Amino acid sequence: MDYLWAFLVGGTICLIGQLLIDLTKLSPARILVSFVVAGVFLSAIGWYGALVEFAGAGATVPLTGFGYLLAEGVKKAVQTDGLIGALTGGFTAASCGLATVMILGLLVSLLFKRGDRVS
Amino acid sequence: MGKFIQGGTVQMFNAPSVKSYAAAVGKKEGEGPLADCFDYIGEDVTLGTDSWEKAENMLQKYAFSIALQKGSLAQTDIAMIFAGDLLNQCTASGYAVRDFDIPFVGLYGACSTMAESLALASVFIENGLGGNIAALTSSHFCAAERQFRFPLNYGGQRTPTSQWTATAAGCAVVSSREMPPYINAVTFGKIKDYGITDVNNMGAAMSGAAYDTISTHLSNTSKSIDDFDYIVTGDLGLVGSELLYDLFDKDRVNIQKKHKDCGLMLYDLKGQDIHAGGSGCGCAASVLCGYFLQEIAQGKIKNILFTATGALMSPTMIQQGESIPGIAHAIHISSE
Amino acid sequence: MQITKKDYAELTKKRSPNTKLPKTLTKAFLIGGAICVIGQGFLNLYTRLGFDKIDAGALTSVSLMFIAAVLTGFRIYDKIARHAGAGSIVPITGFANSVVSPALEFKTEGYILGVGAKMFVIAGPVILYGITASVIYGVILYVFGR
Numbered sequence: 001m002d003y004l005w006a007f008l009v010g011g012t013i014c015l016i017g018q019l020l021i022d023l024t025k026l027s028p029a030r031i032l033v034s035f036v037v038a039g040v041f042l043s044a045i046g047w048y049g050a051l052v053e054f055a056g057a058g059a060t061v062p063l064t065g066f067g068y069l070l071a072e073g074v075k076k077a078v079q080t081d082g083l084i085g086a087l088t089g090g091f092t093a094a095s096c097g098l099a100t101v102m103i104l105g106l107l108v109s110l111l112f113k114r115g116d117r118v119s
Numbered sequence: 120m121g122k123f124i125q126g127g128t129v130q131m132f133n134a135p136s137v138k139s140y141a142a143a144v145g146k147k148e149g150e151g152p153l154a155d156c157f158d159y160i161g162e163d164v165t166l167g168t169d170s171w172e173k174a175e176n177m178l179q180k181y182a183f184s185i186a187l188q189k190g191s192l193a194q195t196d197i198a199m200i201f202a203g204d205l206l207n208q209c210t211a212s213g214y215a216v217r218d219f220d221i222p223f224v225g226l227y228g229a230c231s232t233m234a235e236s237l238a239l240a241s242v243f244i245e246n247g248l249g250g251n252i253a254a255l256t257s258s259h260f261c262a263a264e265r266q267f268r269f270p271l272n273y274g275g276q277r278t279p280t281s282q283w284t285a286t287a288a289g290c291a292v293v294s295s296r297e298m299p300p301y302i303n304a305v306t307f308g309k310i311k312d313y314g315i316t317d318v319n320n321m322g323a324a325m326s327g328a329a330y331d332t333i334s335t336h337l338s339n340t341s342k343s344i345d346d347f348d349y350i351v352t353g354d355l356g357l358v359g360s361e362l363l364y365d366l367f368d369k370d371r372v373n374i375q376k377k378h379k380d381c382g383l384m385l386y387d388l389k390g391q392d393i394h395a396g397g398s399g400c401g402c403a404a405s406v407l408c409g410y411f412l413q414e415i416a417q418g419k420i421k422n423i424l425f426t427a428t429g430a431l432m433s434p435t436m437i438q439q440g441e442s443i444p445g446i447a448h449a450i451h452i453s454s455e
Numbered sequence: 456m457q458i459t460k461k462d463y464a465e466l467t468k469k470r471s472p473n474t475k476l477p478k479t480l481t482k483a484f485l486i487g488g489a490i491c492v493i494g495q496g497f498l499n500l501y502t503r504l505g506f507d508k509i510d511a512g513a514l515t516s517v518s519l520m521f522i523a524a525v526l527t528g529f530r531i532y533d534k535i536a537r538h539a540g541a542g543s544i545v546p547i548t549g550f551a552n553s554v555v556s557p558a559l560e561f562k563t564e565g566y567i568l569g570v571g572a573k574m575f576v577i578a579g580p581v582i583l584y585g586i587t588a589s590v591i592y593g594v595i596l597y598v599f600g601r
Contacts, residue, residue: 006495007488010546014487015480017541021276022474025317028275028544032553032581035545040588044595057494060512061519062487062545063581069512070589078596086593090586096513097520098582101551102574104524105558109570112528114559115272116164116261170563270560272527273577274536274543274552276479279472313463323467327458334456361470370456395472 002056009051009058017062032063039067069093127307127332128339134301135244137237137416137452138251138294139190142409143181144401145174145260145286151386156409158185164261164286172206172214175259178288178401179204179215182408183255186290190251197221197292198250201239203232204257204400205284206266211257221253229429230325230354231308232256233289233404234448237425238305240293241450245302249295257288258399267318267434280320282356282398285385289404291412300415303422303451304340308332310431312444318437321398322359322382325428328445329355330366333374333426336449344377348420351411353403353427353447354382356396381406381427403427415454425450479540486535487542494519494546516547523548527555553577 013035020031042048048068052059059065073093077085091098141158149160159181166177179202187194200219203226204211216223228235236254243252261271263284269275293302311328329352337343344350355363360380367374381403382396407425414420426449432441497518501511526532532552536543543549557576561569575582 002499003492003495006491010491010494011484011488011542014539014542014545015484017487017545018480018483021541021544022476022479028541028553029577029580031541032544032550032578033584036581036585037588040585040592044592057498057515058488058491060498060515061491061494061547063547063550064545066547066550066581067585067588070585071592074589074593075596078593078600083594083597086590086597089593090589094582094585097516097547097550100517100520101524101554101578104520104551105554105574106570108524108528108555109558109562109566112559114562115530265560269577270556272530272533272552272559273556274527274533274539274549276537276540276544279474313458313467314460315464315467320467320471323471327463358467358471362466365466365470366456366458369458 005055006058009055010061013062013064035063036067039064040071043068043071066094066097126335126339127309128304128336129242129245130304130340131241131245131302133245133296134303135241135293135295136297137300137302137412138292138297139186139192140289140291140408140412141182141185141189142287142289142405143178143185144405147391148285148287148385148405151391153385153406153410156413157405158409171259171261171265172210175204175206175211175257175262176215178259178286179211179255179257182257182288182290183215183253186253186292190292192251192292194219194221196251197253199224200253200255201226201236202255203227203236205229205263211259211262212255228446228448229431230398230400230403231427231429231446231448232400233407234353234425234427234450237291237293238307238448238450241302241305244293244295251292251294253290253292255288255290256400256404258284258286258401260284260286263399277394278319280317280322280358280395282321282354282382282395283386283393284399285397285402285405287401287405289401289408291408299418299454300412300452301455303453304336305451306332306336306339306449308447308449310444310446312442314442316437316442318432318443320358321430322356322395323362324430324443325445325447326355326359326362326366328447329363329426329428332447332449333424334370336424336451340451344372344374347377347422347424349379349423350374350377351423351425352378352380354396354398355380355428356382356398358395384410411452415452418454421455422451422453425452482538483540483542485542486539487546490519490543490546490548519548520551523551524555527552528559550578550581
C-alpha cells in the first residue's frame with residue numbers, strides 16, 4: 001500500500017511541475033526554487049508533515065521534500081538552540097544531501113567522459 | 120561604375136563568382152537527408168579534440184581546407200578571410216584561422232553569419248579589390264548548448280518550438296567573375312525586433328527580419344518571387360517558416376511555393392527528433408555550401424535568394440528581460 | 456506592409472505548437488511516480504535494516520542521488536528526462552543531475568573554475584532560497600513559538 005501512495009503522490013507532485021513548465025514557460029530553475037520554498041512553507045503550516053506520514057517517499061523524494069527537510073531541521077534546532085538554530089537548522093538537516101551531491105559531482109567529473117547529447 | 124548602396128542593397132555589375140565551396144558537418148548532420156552533399160562528415164562531435172569549442176575550430180579548418188583543395192587554391196591565394204560563429208568573442212573562427220597566416224576579419228551575425236560573410240566578400244570583390252576572399256562560418260551543437268542553455272547531460276526538456284544547433288561549417292571562396300555560381304546582388308538587412316522573448320522560439324524571433332529583408336531586396340532590385348527558383352532561408356524552422364508565409368500572405372504574396380529552409384532540409388525532423396528544425400550559423404552555411412552552390416554550379420537550380428537569419432541575443436540580455444532582435448541578409452545567387 | 460508587435464505576437468502564438476499536454480503530463484506522472492516508488496523501496500529497506508526514520512530518509516536520498524549521478528555520467532539521465540520532463544527534474548534525482556551535469560560539462564575549464572565554480576550553476580538558487588525560507592521560518596518560530 002505504501003508503494004501505491006508513494007507512486008500517486010510523487011507522480012502528482014511531478015505532474016504539477018510539468019504543468020508549470022508547459023503552461024507558464026518558467027525555466028526549470030525557477031520551478032525548482034518555487035518547489036523548495038513551497039515545501040518549506042507547507043511544512044511550516046503543518047500540511048507537508050501530514051503528507052509525508054501518508055505518502056512516505058512520495059512526499060520526501062520530490063524537491064518539496066527537500067523543503068520539508070529544511071523546515072523540520074530548523075524547527076528542531078530552534079527548539080534546542082534558540083535563535084542560532086534558525087541559522088544552523090537548515091544546513092544541518094541538508095548537510096548529508098549537499099555533501100553527497102558535491103562528492104558525486106566531483107567523482108563523476110573525475111571518472112566519466114563528457115557526453116554528447118543525441119536529442 | 121555606377122555602384123551605390125541603397126536600402127542596404129548592392130547590385131553587382133560584375134557578378135563575382137563563388138569559385139569554390141565546401142561543407143564539413145558532424146555525425147548527426149551526416150546522418151540526415153543531405154548526407155551525400157557534404158565534403159566532410161565527422162565520426163563524432165569531438166572530431167578528435169577534447170572540447171566542443173576545439174571541435175568547432177576543426178570543422179572550420181576542414182571546411183576551409185577542403186574549399187581550397189576543390190578550387191585548386193593555395194593559402195597564399197586567399198587575400199582575406201571573413202569568418203564568424205556563435206561562440207563568445209567569435210573564438211571558433213579566430214582559433215580556426217590562427218594557423219593560416221591570412222588577414223582575418225571576425226564577424227558576428229548569429230545564425231545569419233554565412234550570408235553576412237558571403238555578402239561582404241562579394242562586395243569587396245565586386246569593387247575590384249581582386250584576389251580571393253573566403254567566407255567561413257560554423258556552429259557546434261554542444262558548444263552552443265553549454266554557452267546559451269544548459270550542460271549537455273542536464274535533464275531539461277526541449278520544447279516543441281525549440282531548434283537544434285547544427286554541428287557544421289561552410290566555406291565559400293569568392294573571386295571575380297569566372298564561372299557560376301554568381302553573386303548578382305546582396306541586401307544587408309535591418310534589425311527587426313517584434314518583442315519575442317522566448318529563447319526556445321528562435322524561428323519566430325527571426326521571421327520578421329527575414330520578411331523585411333526579402334521584401335526589401337525584391338523591391339530594391341525590382342524582382343519578384345517568380346524570378347527565383349527558391350527563396351532560401353537559413354534557419355527559420357517550422358514555426359518561423361509558417362510565420363513567414365503569414366507575413367507574406369498579408370502582402371498577398373505566396374512565398375510558400377518557392378520557400379526552402381535550410382533548418383528544415385538538414386535533418387529528418389521526426390526521425391532525428393529535431394523538434395522545430397535545425398539552427399545555428401553552420402546550418403545555413405553547410406546547406407548553402409554543400410547543396411545549393413553545387414546545384415547552381417551544375418545549372419540544376421538557376422536563381423536563389425539565400426537569406427540567412429540570425430537572432431542577435433545573448434543569455435545576459437534575455438535575463439535582463441530584453442526581447443530578441445532578429446537580422447537577415449539576402450544574397451541573390453545565380454547560375455547566369 | 457507594417458506589422459505591429461501585437462499582430463506579430465498573435466501570429467507567433469498561432470503558429471507555435473504547444474506541448475502535447477496529455478502526453479507530457481502522463482509521462483511526468485508515471486516516471487516521477489516511479490522514482491518515488493524506488494525511493495519508497497530504499498526507505499523500507501533501510502527501515503528494515505534498523506535505521507531510524509531520519510537516517511533511513513537520508514540514506515534513501517543518498518542512494519537515489521548516487522543512481523542519478525551514475526546515470527548522468529553514462530549519459531542516460533538526460534535521455535530519460537527527454538520523456539519525463541518534470542518527472543525527472545522535480546525528484547531529488549533531478550537535483551543530483553543538476554549538480555553533476557555542469558560538474559561534468561565544465562571540467563574542460565579545470566577543477567577550480569570549471570567544476571568547482573559551475574557545479575551549482577543550476578542548483579545554487581534552489582539551495583539559496585531553500586535555506587533563506589528555512590531561516591525565515593526559524594526566526595518566526597523563535598519569535599512567535601515561545
